[in-house]
Amino acid sequence: MEEPQRQRVAVVGLGAMGIVAVKNLLEEGFDVVGFERSSYVGGLWHFTEDEDTLSIIESTTVNVSTDRASFTDFPFPVGTSTFCTAKEVENYLEAYVEHFDLRPHFCLSTSVRSISRERNDGRWRLEFERRPSEWFDKVVIATGPHIRPMMPVLEGADVFTGRLIHSKGFKKPETFAGQRVVIIGLGNTGSDVADALVGHASNISISHHHGAIVMPRLLDGVSATSRLSYRFIKLQGILNRLLPKFAERLYNKTARQIMTDAFGVVDPAWRLDPALSVLVANPVISDTLIANLLSKAVLSIEGIRKFVGGRQIELTSGEVIEADAVICCTGYKNDFSLLEKEYDPSSTPSPSWLHAPGSKNRPYPRLYQNIFSMDAPDSLAFMGCVWFVTGAFCLADIASMCIAQVWSGKASLPPRSTMQHWVDTQEKRICTLAQRGAVIPTAVPPSAWLSWADRTAGMGVEEHVGWSWKGWLFWWRERKLWKMVMDGPFTSAFWRLFPGRRKHWDGARAEILRLNKEVEESREKARLLAIKAKAA
Ligand SMILES: Cc1cc2nc3c(=O)[nH]c(=O)nc-3n(C[C@H](O)[C@H](O)[C@H](O)COP(=O)(O)OP(=O)(O)OC[C@H]3O[C@@H](n4cnc5c(N)ncnc54)[C@H](O)[C@@H]3O)c2cc1C
Ligand SMILES: *[C@@H]1O[C@H](CO)[C@@H](O)[C@H](O)[C@H]1NC(C)=O
Ligand SMILES: *[C@@H]1O[C@H](CO)[C@@H](O)[C@H](O)[C@H]1NC(C)=O
Ligand SMILES: *[C@@H]1O[C@H](CO)[C@@H](O)[C@H](O)[C@H]1NC(C)=O
Numbered sequence: 001m002e003e004p005q006r007q008r009v010a011v012v013g014l015g016a017m018g019i020v021a022v023k024n025l026l027e028e029g030f031d032v033v034g035f036e037r038s039s040y041v042g043g044l045w046h047f048t049e050d051e052d053t054l055s056i057i058e059s060t061t062v063n064v065s066t067d068r069a070s071f072t073d074f075p076f077p078v079g080t081s082t083f084c085t086a087k088e089v090e091n092y093l094e095a096y097v098e099h100f101d102l103r104p105h106f107c108l109s110t111s112v113r114s115i116s117r118e119r120n121d122g123r124w125r126l127e128f129e130r131r132p133s134e135w136f137d138k139v140v141i142a143t144g145p146h147i148r149p150m151m152p153v154l155e156g157a158d159v160f161t162g163r164l165i166h167s168k169g170f171k172k173p174e175t176f177a178g179q180r181v182v183i184i185g186l187g188n189t190g191s192d193v194a195d196a197l198v199g200h201a202s203n204i205s206i207s208h209h210h211g212a213i214v215m216p217r218l219l220d221g222v223s224a225t226s227r228l229s230y231r232f233i234k235l236q237g238i239l240n241r242l243l244p245k246f247a248e249r250l251y252n253k254t255a256r257q258i259m260t261d262a263f264g265v266v267d268p269a270w271r272l273d274p275a276l277s278v279l280v281a282n283p284v285i286s287d288t289l290i291a292n293l294l295s296k297a298v299l300s301i302e303g304i305r306k307f308v309g310g311r312q313i314e315l316t317s318g319e320v321i322e323a324d325a326v327i328c329c330t331g332y333k334n335d336f337s338l339l340e341k342e343y344d345p346s347s348t349p350s351p352s353w354l355h356a357p358g359s360k361n362r363p364y365p366r367l368y369q370n371i372f373s374m375d376a377p378d379s380l381a382f383m384g385c386v387w388f389v390t391g392a393f394c395l396a397d398i399a400s401m402c403i404a405q406v407w408s409g410k411a412s413l414p415p416r417s418t419m420q421h422w423v424d425t426q427e428k429r430i431c432t433l434a435q436r437g438a439v440i441p442t443a444v445p446p447s448a449w450l451s452w453a454d455r456t457a458g459m460g461v462e463e464h465v466g467w468s469w470k471g472w473l474f475w476w477r478e479r480k481l482w483k484m485v486m487d488g489p490f491t492s493a494f495w496r497l498f499p500g501r502r503k504h505w506d507g508a509r510a511e512i513l514r515l516n517k518e519v520e521e522s523r524e525k526a527r528l529l530a531i532k533a534k535a536a
Helices: 016-027 086-099 187-196 230-242 244-263 290-293 351-355 391-409 416-434 445-459 461-465 469-477 479-487 493-495 508-535
Strands: 008-012 031-035 113-117 126-129 134-136 138-140 162-166 180-184 203-207 299-301 303-308 312-315 320-322 325-328 380-383
Touching: 008 016, 008 126, 008 134, 016 086, 016 138, 016 391, 126 138, 138 391, 180 187, 187 203, 230 244, 230 325, 230 445, 230 479, 299 416, 320 445, 351 416, 391 445, 445 461, 461 469, 461 479, 469 479, 479 508, 493 508
Parallel strands: 008 031, 008 138, 138 380, 162 325, 180 203, 180 325, 203 299
Antiparallel strands: 113 126, 126 134, 303 312, 312 320
């Protein structure tokens, strides 16, 4: 038999999501080339002072604990703190690239200008800024979900004499020394920017229309999200199907409880209530926001009605305040215009999305399981369109394992009508939520999505911990490990623990044991500290 020619795959963008896609496709035998506009990999985790390039600020620490923030077969170095710095994440990404020897497959400083499909042979043509076009059998888009900054429309912005910027251009807090700064938007970024400004700006206020659930990074010595175990996600999935209202209430209540346990009662003057439902919005993960509000280092103010001229701003309450700078922490939107229109998954938005108050003019990508193009599922896929509260790197790893398995023919997609039905149901769900207010357009139901991914990537998790003879056998032989998978930290290593179609990782078991031990020790330490504090 003749050896079939290896399929050529292009991965566009080498942030965290592009890197892991290259690795998983190589593992399935594809000939992969990754293209990156910048001269470095890692995307936004590489700090840059260039105001046109998105990056974290130097003081950023991650908001997801390192156990669930890592890729599935490459843990953070032993000794890394549960919530590490952005610099450590950047180093981690570089170490990942070295470990799997990905560099030879990268083309850095290469910007992709457009992607189109040849009508005759179905191959994809990539055009670049400064080099001749190239052709590929398949393409993975990993240009990141934060392509276009979203600026709010503010009346009178042109008569404001202070500085008005989007958080994308916020790089160094020192440049706001002695200034009165108003931050628009109470989210993860707004609260991070406020905290970075403390000690530099003379007056810091956060202006916001709605409240937020605020969660600490650590609770009782361990990551606050550690309550979202595998069992919790599965349970929530069942409840979601059977009793959706109850499930949301339970979810709301769990989040609230974490907030109250961590911070005690919050001052109503901060207007953190009513918060957006945790089904549709990110909780604000911050250890400093509440403390900053309490100490009045940061003030909570009403929404902005208009700029009146000079440095003056009128709030919705009618009060007029003065500011030297306004920083809009109002998020980003995705953009798929790199692709020719026919293959842009957001090119024909449905009226129900367009008219929902929560859509906010953002694109809605219609993709099977938020990964595969409906127009070319066997040759076009997208990274970064799957969201729920967990580590982004782990999700990207799982999503790209699915792509690699499907494209290599080891797993298959359902018939087109089934895929269409999934896409329609998902869109309807998001549009219904968007009637209530801002949503994350790429939010998927965690439990159902993970079940599909588990089967598609061939990870064997449900087979081994579910109600099957294999599940029963695993429980019988490995009760301790079974318990760790169900109730322990929801670590990325699960997905490489069991034998399956995707590559298995020998270190997974040891990593799960190590993390569980670490969590137990931290919990015990915190318990002893609490007892000591009480006694003193
Ligand atoms: C400020 C901020 C903080 C965050 N903090 C966390 C956190 O603590 N924990 C967490 O889990 N998630 C966090 N996230 C979420 C984040 O989405 C993920 O962590 C992840 O890093 C995103 O990776 P990415 O590869 O999709 O995007 P990016 O890192 O944006 O990478 C995309 C890459 O594509 C390149 N590119 C774009 N267009 C082209 C083109 N046409 N040609 C060639 N290359 C191109 C870009 O140069 C870039 O390098 C944060 C996001 C932001 C904005
Ligand atoms: C800080 O700014 C707020 C409005 O943004 C204002 O109400 C407050 O009085 C200011 N505080 C000081 C000390 O100037
Ligand atoms: C969950 O909380 C949000 C915001 O506080 C609220 O709008 C929503 O109705 C709550 N859902 C349920 C089912 O209680
Ligand atoms: C962490 O912060 C980023 C950026 O604000 C956000 O996209 C992501 O969803 C957050 N993660 C969680 C678990 O809140």
